[in-house]
Every structure is written in structure tokens, then in C-alpha cells.
Amino acid sequence: MGNESESVIEEVELKMQVKRLYNKMRAVLKRREKTVLELRYGLLNGSSKTQREIAKMLGISRSYVSRIEKKAIKKLSKELKPESCQ
Numbered sequence: 001m002g003n004e005s006e007s008v009i010e011e012v013e014l015k016m017q018v019k020r021l022y023n024k025m026r027a028v029l030k031r032r033e034k035t036v037l038e039l040r041y042g043l044l045n046g047s048s049k050t051q052r053e054i055a056k057m058l059g060i061s062r063s064y065v066s067r068i069e070k071k072a073i074k075k076l077s078k079e080l081k082p083e084s085c086q
Contacts, residue, residue, distance in 0.1 A: 024079050032058070033072035040069055 025034050039057070042048035051069070055062040 021076070021080070024076055028075050028079050029072050033068055033075070036065055036068045037072050037076075040065075 025037065029037070035058070036054060038044050039049045039054045040051070049057070051062045051065040055065045058065070
């Protein structure tokens with residue numbers, strides 16, 4: 001029984017973290033940054049794309065996709081740090 005309740009608690013915590021991540025993405029990222037991260041990491045449908053595939057879809061260079069991705073991750077990382085670390 002103890003294992004089941006720990007598993008449920010972990011699942012709830014994970015869902016809360018995912019919700020927090022999506023809220024931060026909406027609040028902090030520009031539309032293109034959000035789109036690149038969603039496509040790159042399969043956040044919409046579980047199917048991740050390469051930078052080349054995303055570049056072709058968006059009509060931009062692969063290196064620009066890379067820069068957008070890095071900038072977006074840096075923004076999110078800064079926002080998701082615990083309050084005491086900022």
C-alpha cells in the first residue's frame with residue numbers, strides 16, 4: 001500500500017511540474033520560441049523533430065532554430081529556478 005501512495009504522489013507532483021512548465025512557457029516565451037520547443041521535444045504529440053525538420057517547417061535556417069531553442073531554454077531555466085536562487 002505504501003508503494004502505491006508514493007507512486008500516486010510522484011505522479012501528482014510530475015503533473016504539477018508539467019503544468020508549471022507550460023504556464024511559464026506561455027508567460028515567458030515568444031510564439032516562435034514556444035513552437036520550436038514544442039516541436040523539438042515532442043511536447044504536443046510526443047513526436048520530437050530535428051532542428052533541420054523544424055527549420056524546413058518554419059522556413060528558416062537550422063542554425064536559427066538552434067539559436068531560438070537555446071534562447072528559449074535559457075529563459076525558461078531562469079524563470080524556473082527556485083525563488084531563493086534568483
